[in-house]
Amino acid sequence: MSPNGQLQLFSSSALGVPVSGKQIACNPVIDLTATVGDGNTIYVWRGSNQLVSKHTERNQKVDAIKWKEDGQFLAVGWSDGVVRLIGLESNKAVHHIRVAGHGGKPSRIEFIAWARNETGKQSRARKHNDLPDLPWRDLMPDEKKHVLDLPHELTFLEIETALPKISPLPLSGGIGDDMFVFSTAASLEFVFRPYQPENPDNVHVMITGTADGGIHLSIYDSFVIGTFQHAPHTARGPASNEGPFQLCGHSSHHKVPTHALLLRPKEGSPTSLFLVPMDLTFVHKSPINLSLLASNTTTLQNLLRYLKQAQSHMVSEWKSTRELPGRFLRGVQEDLERSPKGPVTIVQALYHTVATGHVFPPVKEWLVDSLAERGHKRWDKAVVSGLQNLRSLVHENFLPALERCGIVLSRLLGLARFHGSRENIGFTAAQIEKLLDMVAALTLVSYKILLAVMDELDHFTCFSSWLRMEIDKLASSLAAAEELTEKEATMDNVKVLTYIQRYLMGSPLAVYLGDVTAEEREKDWRVVDKSDGTSLLELVDQQLKCQERGEPYYKALPQVDQLVDHLTSKSAIVFKEIAEAEKRSVRFNEAVEISTGEKIWRHDIHLCSRSSAAESGVLIFVVTVPESDKNKIFIVRTAIPVANGVSGTTSSSACSLVLPNGASVVDIKFLDDESLLVLSQLKDEQSPALVRIGYQSPNLTYTAYEVGERPQAIDIGDPEVPYVPLFFDAVGFVPIQMEVQQASKTRGELPARVCLLGRDRAAYKTYALPDQFEAGSGTSVSPMVRKSWQQQGEEEDVVMENSQ
Numbered sequence: 177m178s179p180n181g182q183l184q185l186f187s188s189s190a191l192g193v194p195v196s197g198k199q200i201a202c203n204p205v206i207d208l209t210a211t212v213g214d215g216n217t218i219y220v221w222r223g224s225n226q227l228v229s230k231h232t233e234r235n236q237k238v239d240a241i242k243w244k245e246d247g248q249f250l251a252v253g254w255s256d257g258v259v260r261l262i263g264l265e266s267n268k269a270v271h272h273i274r275v276a277g278h279g280g281k282p283s284r285i286e287f288i289a290w291a292r293n294e295t296g297k298q299s300r301a302r303k304h305n306d307l308p309d310l311p312w313r314d315l316m317p318d319e320k321k322h323v324l325d326l327p328h329e330l331t332f333l334e335i336e337t338a339l340p341k342i343s344p345l346p347l348s349g350g351i352g353d354d355m356f357v358f359s360t361a362a363s364l365e366f367v368f369r370p371y372q373p374e375n376p377d378n379v380h381v382m383i384t385g386t387a388d389g390g391i392h393l394s395i396y397d398s399f400v401i402g403t404f405q406h407a408p409h410t411a412r413g414p415a416s417n418e419g420p421f422q423l424c425g426h427s428s429h430h431k432v433p434t435h436a437l438l439l440r441p442k443e444g445s446p447t448s449l450f451l452v453p454m455d456l457t458f459v460h461k462s463p464i465n466l467s468l469l470a471s472n473t474t475t476l477q478n479l480l481r482y483l484k485q486a487q488s489h490m491v492s493e494w495k496s497t498r499e500l501p502g503r504f505l506r507g508v509q510e511d512l513e514r515s516p517k518g519p520v521t522i523v524q525a526l527y528h529t530v531a532t533g534h535v536f537p538p539v540k541e542w543l544v545d546s547l548a549e550r551g552h553k554r555w556d557k558a559v560v561s562g563l564q565n566l567r568s569l570v571h572e573n574f575l576p577a578l579e580r581c582g583i584v585l586s587r588l589l590g591l592a593r594f595h596g597s598r599e600n601i602g603f604t605a606a607q608i609e610k611l612l613d614m615v616a617a618l619t620l621v622s623y624k625i626l627l628a629v630m631d632e633l634d635h636f637t638c639f640s641s642w643l644r645m646e647i648d649k650l651a652s653s654l655a656a657a658e659e660l661t662e663k664e665a666t667m668d669n670v671k672v673l674t675y676i677q678r679y680l681m682g683s684p685l686a687v688y689l690g691d692v693t694a695e696e697r698e699k700d701w702r703v704v705d706k707s708d709g710t711s712l713l714e715l716v717d718q719q720l721k722c723q724e725r726g727e728p729y730y731k732a733l734p735q736v737d738q739l740v741d742h743l744t745s746k747s748a749i750v751f752k753e754i755a756e757a758e759k760r761s762v763r764f765n766e767a768v769e770i771s772t773g774e775k776i777w778r779h780d781i782h783l784c785s786r787s788s789a790a791e792s793g794v795l796i797f798v799v800t801v802p803e804s805d806k807n808k809i810f811i812v813r814t815a816i817p818v819a820n821g822v823s824g825t826t827s828s829s830a831c832s833l834v835l836p837n838g839a840s841v842v843d844i845k846f847l848d849d850e851s852l853l854v855l856s857q858l859k860d861e862q863s864p865a866l867v868r869i870g871y872q873s874p875n876l877t878y879t880a881y882e883v884g885e886r887p888q889a890i891d892i893g894d895p896e897v898p899y900v901p902l903f904f905d906a907v908g909f910v911p912i913q914m915e916v917q918q919a920s921k922t923r924g925e926l927p928a929r930v931c932l933l934g935r936d937r938a939a940y941k942t943y944a945l946p947d948q949f950e951a952g953s954g955t956s957v958s959p960m961v962r963k964s965w966q967q968q969g970e971e972e973d974v975v976m977e978n979s980q
Contacts, residue, residue: 183866183904183943186929187223194937199238202915202931202942205247205922206264209931209940212238218252218262223942229267233260242288244380246922248366249397251290251382257282258353259384261397263366270367271398272353275384287385289426293433293459295377295466332468336580337370342482343572346565349492350485358482367478371471379459379466383435385423389442391454393762396470398477399751402759408439408450408767412883415450415767419443427783427846429794433459433821436783436796439767448771448883449779451798453816453823458761460821464591464601466758473751476584479577480744483618486573487740490566490625494689497562501555505681508542526676530642530669535650543647552647556640563633566685570626578619585612602754611750614743616713621688621734624720628684632675638668639675687723692731692738700732701742712742765823770798770812772886777803782846784872793817793824797871799844799852807835809844809854810886811871813878829878832889833869833897843914846871851949853930855914864911866930868949870898900949910935919947 187207199212207223217232218241233254240253249261253275260269275285345358357363384392386403393401408415415421425438437452459466509522518536519525525539535543547555585608592605645664678684692700704715715733722729732738770779778801783794796814811831817824835841835856842855842864854867870876875896879887892899911932919928928945 183902186942186944189225189940191938201241201243202917203243203247204917205920210241210250231262231267239285240288245290245292251288253285253288266363268363270357270363273398275392276403283386283388286387287423289383291381291428292430293379294430295459342576345485349489351488354481354485358485383426389420391423396474399470399474401755406764408452410767410769425781427781429783429785432785432794434818434823438781446776448769451768453765455763455822457821458758472584472587479581482577483740487736490569491689493562493566494685497559500558511538530672544650552644559636563629567629570622575622581615600757602757603750607750613712617716618739625688632679635671635675638671642667642672687734688736697732700730768814768826768828769883771884772810773884774802774804776800778844780845784849801841806840809833828881830881830887831878832887833892834889836893845916847916848918866902868900873898904943
């Protein structure tokens, strides 16, 4: 920033697609901006006006967007009640979080926020000054001079990184929302991100507000805690509004498990907002390392999604090996049935030909005229490529995913055994052992499929060679036929006959990949449920042996899709119980009503942590601007003590500010614990300006707060108001919306920024904010600045207005 308060332009863009409504989000750690254009398409832009990616969902409308605080995901709330997380380097939705509204039905998503919390567990990075000064410490580099915690290292030991990476799935053959999620290496890396043991105490939380008043919580990207319906209750009693209250604001601090929620009534004029402290006590005193638990459960959920897609691809590939040959065989089968002489099935006819060399007339006609060389090539390609793809899917996709499921479940089993029944962690060792048993059953079936595929592929190779020889022999001259007859001596007729008898009209793979009726499925799994703890692995093994002996067996048990669905459903029960255990630890404190008796036009909220030897807690600031007088700014400061993760009794104070000479507020946002940024319009020069207000300065007077009343307004130009006027060179640029981001070093140096959207909703400018604001209390407004702060015209009012 120059000495005269001029801000430096960081980036400028002319968006190729104008922004629809207020749907714009600035990435916290990278110079990227997400917008929503016409047609409800998500666009991600670089600061250089370059389109990075775009994403859309058919027949769905975008309701809310928000970047994760580390910039890795963009959360998009759609009209079908699903929040889809789009990866930073991918245009695919890698996670789908269904937000249940009242009664479990989907509800429109109104608000999305992200937060990061540190658990109450002691960090492993205990510094060396906590221990006596030992001689060997001087031999260690500075970054290694902390206590080496062997139990901790074993707990967070990552062995998945030593395994080969999971391979992408084919583009075609998938089902549902995850059809394309696992099709590229980039999307796989986003879904299966390795756990970061250097940050074991971090818990990432996503808070989603719905139109029917639901408050939905999920952690570690996609592990759902649950949805709450909360009606604010103030010190004077319940809120007078009988309808639901919608989430419209959120703020938190990474060191405090108490979050600040801002709720507004769904019905009626929004003259009041309600500040509700929400205590996530499970973050502070979870009996288990929450980050480790959430990481493993989320990884297991993703692996189950991957298994389901891989199983779908396996079935698709197997069916492709049967469809084309089936069409060829049905034609000749009908001819044989109509023939007055000879065999009535193609199996009998071809078996006869291999054994005797004689070809029945319908078969000869079929081989020469219908099938011929071209049809044989299509047959051979369909079967060989299908079986090879099926083999690759089992070997490279399905089995590696099962191995990782076993690793994750083994870790969860260890956690369950360590904590035992003395602590409620949401699941037991017995539940995890059953899931491991299901994984073992799936592994057994997978190896059976591999053996069957290899066997069928070997036999088909012999059969295909023989079939091609017969076609050539029947269609060639007598001399050529004699040469082909000599080659026939090299054929493995045993395998040809075996293929005709076992594989031609049916495949042993149908035991694992075929279809079963709903009645068979319900009857067979009912037997499993009544098996009195018998291992599923043993049951599946028994049924496979019965099938091999030709005896009746439970057909649903060896089916891959049935086993995957069974594993998924039983895992969902464990996930639900874990979520319920955490959900019971969420507490809503007494609300504070924010009101001056006027309709609220703009608002924002910010939570600051305060920790000292005497007290610990939070300060929550809520700023509002009334619709009827847009040069007035009302700030409510609420102090809340926090002990052991639980917030206490609130106490509030307030102050009121006014822009000089009636200048109007365009937008208002908290930047950090010290700065409140006010975007104002300077009508005479048709040039906007920012005002930075030090809202926590000791010189700024806060008085006791009474609901419906506003303290005496203080002119921002008065000496007791710590402010800094900020200007930027933007001739002809009239901003109508502002986004602010703090400085970041996550992915390179990035200064604090203010992002402005122009009136045409296509011009987008980002300005760098200074590291420190030099002006303090007592700064006066120069005559030129004071003169330029004039009230904006009615035209700008209409454009900038945004009703709550």
